[in-house]
Amino acid sequence: MVSSVSVSHTLSSAMLSLYRLPGAPTAKPPLFPSTSTFTQPTPPAFLFPHSKTLPKPPKFPKSPNALLQWNRKPQLSGETPRVVVVTSGKGGVGKTTTTANIGLSLARLDFSVVAIDADVGLRNLDLLLGLENRVNYTALEVLNGDCRLDQALVRDKRWSNFELLCISKPRSKLPLGFGGKALIWLVDALKSRTEGCPDFILIDCPAGIDAGFITAITPANEAILITTPDITALRDADRVTGLLECDGIRDIKMIVNRVRTDMIKGEDMMSVLDVQEMLGLPLLGAIPEDSEVIRSTNRGYPLVLNKPPTLAGLAFEQAAWRLVEQDTMQAVMVEEEPKRGFFSFFGG
Ligand code: ADP
Ligand code: MG
Numbered sequence: 001m002v003s004s005v006s007v008s009h010t011l012s013s014a015m016l017s018l019y020r021l022p023g024a025p026t027a028k029p030p031l032f033p034s035t036s037t038f039t040q041p042t043p044p045a046f047l048f049p050h051s052k053t054l055p056k057p058p059k060f061p062k063s064p065n066a067l068l069q070w071n072r073k074p075q076l077s078g079e080t081p082r083v084v085v086v087t088s089g090k091g092g093v094g095k096t097t098t099t100a101n102i103g104l105s106l107a108r109l110d111f112s113v114v115a116i117d118a119d120v121g122l123r124n125l126d127l128l129l130g131l132e133n134r135v136n137y138t139a140l141e142v143l144n145g146d147c148r149l150d151q152a153l154v155r156d157k158r159w160s161n162f163e164l165l166c167i168s169k170p171r172s173k174l175p176l177g178f179g180g181k182a183l184i185w186l187v188d189a190l191k192s193r194t195e196g197c198p199d200f201i202l203i204d205c206p207a208g209i210d211a212g213f214i215t216a217i218t219p220a221n222e223a224i225l226i227t228t229p230d231i232t233a234l235r236d237a238d239r240v241t242g243l244l245e246c247d248g249i250r251d252i253k254m255i256v257n258r259v260r261t262d263m264i265k266g267e268d269m270m271s272v273l274d275v276q277e278m279l280g281l282p283l284l285g286a287i288p289e290d291s292e293v294i295r296s297t298n299r300g301y302p303l304v305l306n307k308p309p310t311l312a313g314l315a316f317e318q319a320a321w322r323l324v325e326q327d328t329m330q331a332v333m334v335e336e337e338p339k340r341g342f343f344s345f346f347g348g
Pocket of ligand 2: 124
């Protein structure tokens with residue numbers, strides 16, 4: 001289940017290498033095409049401005065299965081529902097962005113997903129998903145007996161197998177008495193719905209390590225830890241890892257967000273490998289800094305739905321795929337100086 005990759009380029013090639021893991025295409029093919037073969041498209045001419053003839057398209061790796069994986073639905077491992085908390089410690093590192101994008105990627109892969117916005121005071125998952133006008137009831141009203149659970153679940157406009165559950169109205173405080181047990185009750189209620197138990201329950205955790213954090217992690221049995229490659233986020237991530245382990249959550253994978261290749265090259269930013277060495281966690285994904293993330297946040301249209309997909313969107317999709325199959329990268333070797341040509345990595 002563990003893939004090791006060795007990359008001999010700048011990090012931008014390293015980013016590309018993430019998409020060359022088993023199950024990864026170079027250009028995004030349809031998710032489940034009717035044919036079982038996938039033909040590599042010819043690289044665009046602008047990549048080779050000085051060459052008269054285009055170079056041969058890169059050869060594919062040895063195992064044909066590695067290619068065909070993308071043409072199938074990933075196999076869901078682990079018991080369902082998989083209750084995954086998305087957490088970080090530090091605020092503003094991309095928890096909500098990750099919950100929205102991984103959640104919709106999973107829905108596109110045909111898994112049923114419920115995303116719980118557990119950031120009580122500062123909820124914004126509904127905004128990122130463009131669902132803010134559809135939230136009429138929240139989990140608190142369900143718990144008070146003012147509405148049914150299905151009335152508080154907001155179905156996504158685009159993918160009906162994705163639902164959002166907000167804990168409370170914006171700017172309200174975590175009410176006394178609302179804690180981990182209440183969230184466990186909600187998760188149990190989701191499990192026993194007549195529509196069937198969802199495949200994934202994603203919990204968008206608030207920043208910090210106080211009551212809201214403890215509540216959000218209580219029902220989870222696995223965690224995605226988001227960090228940016230800076231020392232303050234890493235310190236908080238390390239602290240949170242310890243707290244998650246104390247709570248019995250051993251399955252923790254990390255996403256390194258807002259990675260900037262230019263800064264890594266100039267040695268102004270830690271590389272993904274540095275981050276991994278410091279935290280000692282398996283890597284679920286490395287997401288580049290991408291202005292499209294901000295644009296998509298403002299439009300309420302998650303990045304993974306963009307056509308054509310951006311680099312960050314592809315990285316989120318890859319992370320979703322790895323989450324389903326519980327595959328993680330234990331080691332990412334990143335060498336800053338390219339040794340051979342760009343396509344040497346692809347065997348060209
Ligand atoms: P959190 O939930 O951890 O507080 P958010 O997901 O709300 O963080 O993200 C905080 C801000 O960072 C948002 O404005 C978002 O658009 C931006 N952001 C997150 N990830 C990226 C990225 N990869 N590239 C650029 N901006 C990003
Ligand atoms: Mg958030």
